[in-house]
Amino acid sequence: MTGPLIPMGIIGQGWDLVIALLIGMAFGYVLESAGFSSSRKLAGVFYGYDFTVLRVFFTAAITAMVGLLYFGYMGWIDLSMIYVNPTFLIAAIVGGLIMGLGFIAGGYCPGTSMCGVAIGKIDAMVFTGGMFVGILIFSEAFPLIQGIYESHSLGAVKVNEVLGLSTGTFALLLIIVALLAFIITRIVENKVKKVEY
């Protein structure tokens, strides 16, 4: 049973939405139990008093990346069928910076704001509402931004190709970087003044 299952036709399309629901539940549960429903905990990564975001993020990315590579090696999944996000250079960079600003201002990102909404955080609800309006603004102003939006398309390029490394080498490098980050953030966290939340 080679994956990915739905594109390979092993699971019918009708199950699509049921699976979406179940995966979403797992996603939401894990995020909330890690504490991501709290905006002050999330903001901690930017001020050094709580690096949970970094730890969860790096660990998750590496687990999934290494998992995918080993699955591919074992023939359990056809890696060529995995969706690779296309790169639109300018739009990605500018969009990312705006998102960074939004993150530090609002203390949430879309996934975590959902978690916040689910447990009753009013600031999360306002954040979500703000996103709605933001998307609306973007869509209405689209003709003005379309040029930037579609410029510099590099296609679905992989980061290891850009760096000229093999996938395995890149994964190993990322693991080393992550482990170093874990050690450094631990030291920093111990030195920073504690914040009560």
Place this chain on the structure above:
Amino acid sequence: MKKAYYIMAVFLLLLGIGLVILPDREHYDEASPRELLSDLRNPSRFISTDKVAEMIIDQDPTLLLVDVRDMYDFLDYSLPGAHGIPLEEILMYKWVDSLSYDRSKIVLFSNSDILADQAWILLKRENHNNIHIMKGGLNCWFETIIQPSPPAETAANEEIDLYQFRKGASIYFLGGAAPVEQETGSQTVIVKRKNKTKVVEGGC
């Protein structure tokens, strides 16, 4: 608590190193349908029983004979030096690695052409390039090599030569005594045929 983290960190590093040193799995391509169809229509995959006999007698090292009938038939009787790989097994496993080494000619055969042809399709899909079929299979083998039928008196020289060759081959394979040379009108010259990929002639 600390110790557990060290162990996990080491484990992660090992996983990463594993990814770097593990050899790249051969992701061989399958033949495209168009190529497959074109090969299927081209009769050059067939090899005559005479040619096979010649290669066996010459002890051609590049030859690999594969009997694709079931095991009982194979053990009962088969061509000398043939490997018995039933069609079922060819269906189940990928043979890319095991059949590729130092042999340049893989010749499949069965009782007639049917099973051999089916095996040929399966192996061709894996993009092998040197798969041939002995035309007519073992049935033809018996008729041409083991018990060749003599040509008519008025037949062309080639046919007579061919018959001589077949008789010699028959004796070779049956392990009999050397033939008594009979005076015939023409010289018996066994012509060494060059490797040509052309349609097989003189088959059954």
Place this chain on the structure above:
Amino acid sequence: MTNSNIIDRSKRYTNPYLSGFLLGMVLLATFYITGRGLGASGAIKSTVVATVATVSESHAAGSDYYSKFISDDNHPMNNWLVFQVIGVLAGAFLSGALAGRLKLKVEHSPKISSRTRLIMAGIGGLLFGIGSQLGRGCTSGTALSGMASMALAGFIALLTIFGGGYLFAYFFRKFWI
């Protein structure tokens, strides 16, 4: 000692490395089943598209942007991401309920007022809404899932989002610490 408060509270949150591992597993499963990663901003976008389409059909169809996400047979709400987000709400609710964290409140630093916090949340959301459309995804969809699939876009998203946060952190410090 304030430290014990933090520790108490941390005890009720799962160990971050464990959470990371579990999240990675969920992501891996998502890839294995669907061939794609997770995503969150897309669902809100679908809601916007659906709302605009309801309010004014012609405007939605005429717009270059909305029309991309409206297809004939599929109602914009009838899609993977929307159902995934419903799941997220349910899963987070469950987790919060089990840990006793369900409470209607505004979480803010004691140095600012609730009102300030809400205003900032609104602004932050607005910016994130614009940014996520321009960047074609958010932290979970592009950054996390993109990193797992080794997409360059994922790493750009990661570096610019968090880099942006660090860049502007100094100016917002009064709101958090």
